[in-house]
Amino acid sequence: MIGDAVERSLRSPQVLISVDELFSNAAGSRMPDVRPDLLTDEVARRVVAACPTSALKIDEDAGRTHLILDYGECTGCGRCIAAGGGAFRYAQKVTRCGVSKQALIRSWDIQGRAEVVQDEPALSQAAEQIRALVGRALNIRQVDAGSCNGCEAEIVALTNPYYDLERFGIHFVASPKHADMLLVTGPITRNMAAALKNAYDAVPSPKLVVAVGACGCSGGIFGRSHAVIGPVDAIIPVDGYIPGCPPTPRMLLTGILQVLRPFSLRW
Amino acid sequence: MTVTLPNSEAGRAQALDLLGAANTRLVSIFGSTDDNHVRYVHYLIDVNGREYRMFSSPVTGPIPSATPIVPAAAWYERELQDQYGIECEGHPDPRSLLFHENWPEDIHPMIDDVSQVPWAKGQYHFLRVHGDGVCEVPVGPIHAGIIEPGHFRFSVVGDTVLHLELRHFYTHKGTEKLFENTAVMDGVMIAESVSGDNCFSHAVAYCQAIENALAIPVPPRAQAIRLIGLELERMMAHIADVGALCGDVGFTVPAAYTARIKETLLQTSSRFFGTRYWRGIAVPGGVTRDLPSAETAELGRMVAAAVRDFAQMARLILHTSSVQSRFESTGILTAEIARQLAVVGPAARASGISLDVRRDHPTGRYRDINVDVPQYTHGDVLARARIRIDETAISTHLVNETLKELPAGSVLVPVPLSGNVEGLSAVESPRGELLYWVRIRDGKITRCHIKSPSFQNWPALPLAIPGNIIADFPLINKSFNLSYSGCDR
Numbered sequence: 001m002i003g004d005a006v007e008r009s010l011r012s013p014q015v016l017i018s019v020d021e022l023f024s025n026a027a028g029s030r031m032p033d034v035r036p037d038l039l040t041d042e043v044a045r046r047v048v049a050a051c052p053t054s055a056l057k058i059d060e061d062a063g064r065t066h067l068i069l070d071y072g073e074c075t076g077c078g079r080c081i082a083a084g085g086g087a088f089r090y091a092q093k094v095t096r097c098g099v100s101k102q103a104l105i106r107s108w109d110i111q112g113r114a115e116v117v118q119d120e121p122a123l124s125q126a127a128e129q130i131r132a133l134v135g136r137a138l139n140i141r142q143v144d145a146g147s148c149n150g151c152e153a154e155i156v157a158l159t160n161p162y163y164d165l166e167r168f169g170i171h172f173v174a175s176p177k178h179a180d181m182l183l184v185t186g187p188i189t190r191n192m193a194a195a196l197k198n199a200y201d202a203v204p205s206p207k208l209v210v211a212v213g214a215c216g217c218s219g220g221i222f223g224r225s226h227a228v229i230g231p232v233d234a235i236i237p238v239d240g241y242i243p244g245c246p247p248t249p250r251m252l253l254t255g256i257l258q259v260l261r262p263f264s265l266r267w
Numbered sequence: 268m269t270v271t272l273p274n275s276e277a278g279r280a281q282a283l284d285l286l287g288a289a290n291t292r293l294v295s296i297f298g299s300t301d302d303n304h305v306r307y308v309h310y311l312i313d314v315n316g317r318e319y320r321m322f323s324s325p326v327t328g329p330i331p332s333a334t335p336i337v338p339a340a341a342w343y344e345r346e347l348q349d350q351y352g353i354e355c356e357g358h359p360d361p362r363s364l365l366f367h368e369n370w371p372e373d374i375h376p377m378i379d380d381v382s383q384v385p386w387a388k389g390q391y392h393f394l395r396v397h398g399d400g401v402c403e404v405p406v407g408p409i410h411a412g413i414i415e416p417g418h419f420r421f422s423v424v425g426d427t428v429l430h431l432e433l434r435h436f437y438t439h440k441g442t443e444k445l446f447e448n449t450a451v452m453d454g455v456m457i458a459e460s461v462s463g464d465n466c467f468s469h470a471v472a473y474c475q476a477i478e479n480a481l482a483i484p485v486p487p488r489a490q491a492i493r494l495i496g497l498e499l500e501r502m503m504a505h506i507a508d509v510g511a512l513c514g515d516v517g518f519t520v521p522a523a524y525t526a527r528i529k530e531t532l533l534q535t536s537s538r539f540f541g542t543r544y545w546r547g548i549a550v551p552g553g554v555t556r557d558l559p560s561a562e563t564a565e566l567g568r569m570v571a572a573a574v575r576d577f578a579q580m581a582r583l584i585l586h587t588s589s590v591q592s593r594f595e596s597t598g599i600l601t602a603e604i605a606r607q608l609a610v611v612g613p614a615a616r617a618s619g620i621s622l623d624v625r626r627d628h629p630t631g632r633y634r635d636i637n638v639d640v641p642q643y644t645h646g647d648v649l650a651r652a653r654i655r656i657d658e659t660a661i662s663t664h665l666v667n668e669t670l671k672e673l674p675a676g677s678v679l680v681p682v683p684l685s686g687n688v689e690g691l692s693a694v695e696s697p698r699g700e701l702l703y704w705v706r707i708r709d710g711k712i713t714r715c716h717i718k719s720p721s722f723q724n725w726p727a728l729p730l731a732i733p734g735n736i737i738a739d740f741p742l743i744n745k746s747f748n749l750s751y752s753g754c755d756r
Contacts, residue, residue: 002518005583009520012576015527028537030547052453075456078547078555090541142413146438148752149415150463150544156413157533160526174411191367191437192416195408221456226381227365227441246463248543 015162022163023257025250026091030076031243032084033091034069034106036113041065043087044110050083053214053221065110071096071243072104072217072231097251098210098240098258101233104217124239124259129206130180131260137169138260141179141203145196145235146228147186150246151213155183157249170256176202183256184236187215187222188229200236210259211238212252214245279330282310282322286337290315292622293609294702295718296333296343298326298351300378306351311691311704311718316627319691319702329354339609342726350377350443365439365755367391376444396422396430404737408437415751419740426736431729435755442756446705446715451477451551451682454712458703459546461717462753464504467496467545468696469703469753473715475630476703477551480690481683487674489553490631494669496545497694498662499570503532504697505613505655505662506577508748512652513584515742516593521584528577535569553679560673567670574663581656594649598743600731601646608727612699612720613654614747618646624695632669646731648746684710696720698750721754 026033044067048056055073059066071094081088096104107116130138144152158165159172173179176199188196200209211232214220219230232238242255285291294311301307306326310333314320324330332355333340344355345364352375355361363370368389374381393403402423408416418434442461446454458473459466471493478485510525533543540548540556548554558566584590600610605618615622624630625638641657643650686707693702699720706714728747732740 001583002587002589005518005524005580005587006520008580008583009524012524012527015530028534028541028543030542052456076547077456082555143409144413144415144438146440146752147415148438148460148463148466149750150460150466150546152413152415153464153544157526157530160530161523162527162530162534172413186438187440189438189440190369191439192408194369195416195437199409215460221460222440222442222445225441225445226376226384227439245460245546246544 016164017162022250023254024093024095024097026094027248027250029091029094029244029248029251030078031071031074031091031094032069032076032078032080032088034067034108034115035087035089036108036115038085038087039067039108039110039113040087041110043084046083047080047088050079052077052079056080059107064112066107066116067110068105068107070105070218072101072241073214073220074243075214075221075245094251094254097242097247098255101217101238101241104241104243124208126206126208127239127260130208135169138181138256139171139173139179140181140183140256141173141176141199142183143185143196143199145184145186145192145232146189146222147213147215151185151216154246154249155185155212155252158252163249163253165253168257176200177204179203179207181208181210181256181259183210183212184232185212185216187219187225188232188235190227190229193229193235196235208239208259209236210240210242210255212242213247214243217241217243220245276324278322279308279310279324282312283331283333283336285312285314285320286310286333286340292316293333293337293339294319294700295716296340296347297704297716298347298353298377299706299714300351304378306353306378308347308353309704311702316622319628319693321691326353329356331356332358334358337609338607339723342722349375351375352378362391365436367436376441381444391434393420393432393434394430398424400424401429417751421737421740423737426738428732428735428737428740431732433725433729435725435751438752438755440756443715443717446712449712451684451707451710451712454715455550461756462719462721462750464544465500465696465698465701465750465753467500467549468694468701469717470545470549471497472692472694472696472701472703473705474549474551475692475694476690476705477682477707478690479692480688480705480707481686483552483680483682485553485631486677486680487632488557488676489678491669491673492554492556492558492678493549494632495666496540496548498666499532499536500545501697502570502574502659502662503529504748505659506532508655508745509581509584509652511745511748512594512648512742513590515745516590518584518587518590521580524580525577528573531573532570535566535573539566550679552682553677555679557678558673563670563673567667570666571663574659578656578660585653585656591649593739593742594652595647596645597648597739598731598735598746599646600727602644604730605646605727608723608730610724610727612696612724613651613658614724614727615699616641617643617650617654619644622700624693624700628693630692630694636665636668638665648742651746698748698753699724717756719750719753719756721749721751722756724749725754
């Protein structure tokens with residue numbers, strides 16, 4: 001009977017994750033982090049050689065050597081952590097969610113053994129307008145433009161009782177005409193390019209676009225395919241990027257809120 | 268076991284003969300090329316439900332279509348034509364499958380240069396249903412929920428569906444081509460991104476194909492950990508599916524309840540293996556993460572508790588009369604059609620066809636254990652829901668038995684990078700038989716074919732729809748729960 005299922009559900013444990021534990025928490029994301037105190041030239045060259053994508057690079061500029069980590073290209077394979085001899089570890093916090101493409105990239109001065117600090121970029125005009133209009137009551141239209149469905153599985157998880165996206169006033173809507181934000185996944189395939197462009201045009205202004213996942217941010221491992229056009233910003237303008245393969249629900253929530261910047265996450 | 272007959276014209280004729288026999292099932296048809304750019308067609312056939320046999324033949328011109336003999340060949344032959352430009356004479360529907368109007372008709376990515384592909388403006392013709400009161404309802408590619416893209420074209424009279432035509436491959440990413448020239452250790456990352464919610468099944472099938480080709484002895488402990496991952500993936504998929512079916516009949520309480528249980532299993536995976544969906548765990552040669560012996564009991568306890576919770580809710584769901592009335596006799600796939608289309612996985616087992624790779628073609632740890640295979644005959648939404656509920660319990664049992672007797676030893680062995688070899692391997696993914704065939708030269712993939720259960724099963728969905736009302740389509744579609752990306756690749 002319907003009542004039996006409802007009664008059982010009412011007796012189930014309260015599992016909602018508190019706001020403090022939610023934001024930036026990197027559990028299960030497989031994203032790497034660097035311990036600059038253990039970073040040496042030799043370690044940097046080893047991890048760059050181990051990286052199967054181009055997420056890790058070495059940049060030599062005016063006698064200084066920098067290690068560059070682009071989260072937008074990172075699939076979390078863990079090879080840098082295996083090769084990094086302690087200088088690389090799984091991240092405890094991920095703050096690079098819902099940020100600009102430039103801010104997905106971190107760099108470390110290897111000789112100085114310190115991270116090169118960047119300025120926090122300004123909020124986009126559309127984000128300010130939407131915040132002024134609706135506070136955080138945000139309507140999101142999700143568009144899969146070629147994803148493997150990994151990102152979708154985690155986006156769906158946002159609605160489960162642990163994360164409960166609606167507590168923030170955020171809803172997923174069925175039509176782009178009802179949306180403030182497009183949450184776009186996937187490398188953009190040739191066959192989805194027109195549909196994505198149509199969906200974008202159907203969203204009333206001001207509008208925001210967030211690119212999700214390594215494929216959405218950079219094209220990921222599919223970027224070089226003949227059937228793929230590239231990342232989301234190859235087709236439509238993007239306001240914020242959420243990396244990860246796939247990003248965890250915590251990263252997604254952090255990123256969606258970060259685009260509107262209702263609070264300041266430590267950079 | 269695999270028997271590859273010598274390449275000859277006779278191979279193809281033998282394959283077509285065999286496909287007409289009652290004890291065979293088409294597994295896949297795919298192409299390849301050799302160093303001299305000669306194209307080959309490969310037929311992979313399951314004989315007696317116990318043995319995979321492959322037949323290969325060089326191709327010089329059009330070949331006779333297998334589709335009139337086995338309807339299940341239809342999409343494979345359309346793909347063959349798109350990828351390799353191999354024309355299948357007598358094919359009832361030779362339209363392009365992978366490529367849409369934007370793709371030039373004469374470019375075949377597995378044999379042609381695709382560095383610069385111009386944009387074309389072709390036309391696509393849906394089958395038109397004529398008659399008084401017939402309306403067309405186009406749905407997609409973007410759907411109302413958080414779902415992958417695909418197009419459904421319904422022809423309806425009132426609420427009743429007369430005909431459904433699928434148009435997919437919106438997420439086609441040229442994945443098989445992408446494998447070419449990829450190092451064998453890197454290929455697993457591509458395999459993990461073929462179907463993101465079944466990524467561990469894809470990773471294991473890929474790794475096993477490499478290991479079979481290179482004769483790598485995978486440590487027993489690694490095989491056991493793979494089994495735990497495969498069964499956890501199945502549980503999570505099935506639990507989510509049963510919840511989503513409830514959601515599709517407006518019964519949102521169990522939908523939220525099962526979403527919570529699935530999330531506990533994801534968090535359990537994250538806690539013990541550092542990954543929610545088991546990405547980065549399987550690699551050729553074994554697994555990257557061991558399970559400390561002190562943690563096996565705790566993992567088993569957490570999985571058992573989650574699944575017990577699910578089983579009790581599942582019983583309440585099945586006893587709810589409004590659920591019964593929506594699930595029962597909805598979206599029937601007959602055994603006859605399922606057999607003609609070589610349907611696999613839960614959909615086959617719900618239509619009276621007893622197939623399970625874990626029992627029929629066991630690999631790794633599955634060689635040493637017995638797997639119960641549930642079966643129902645009605646072929647409706649209810650039968651497909653019951654299969655998933657039963658299999659979740661069976662998977663828990665397999666995980667707990669494996670955890671009790673976890674073999675000792677290492678979990679990873681090195682992979683040799685020399686040799687010019689081929690290999691295949693199948694696993695029973697949550698959606699059914701998933702098979703990888705690889706050809707390797709000196710540590711690099713030269714060809715990788717993926718037989719995806721969704722590619723096999725999608726053509727069966729439109730045959731379970733006519734006569735149902737259009738409002739039941741989301742429910743029926745969910746009861747098959749096929750992957751778009753896994754199909755489109």
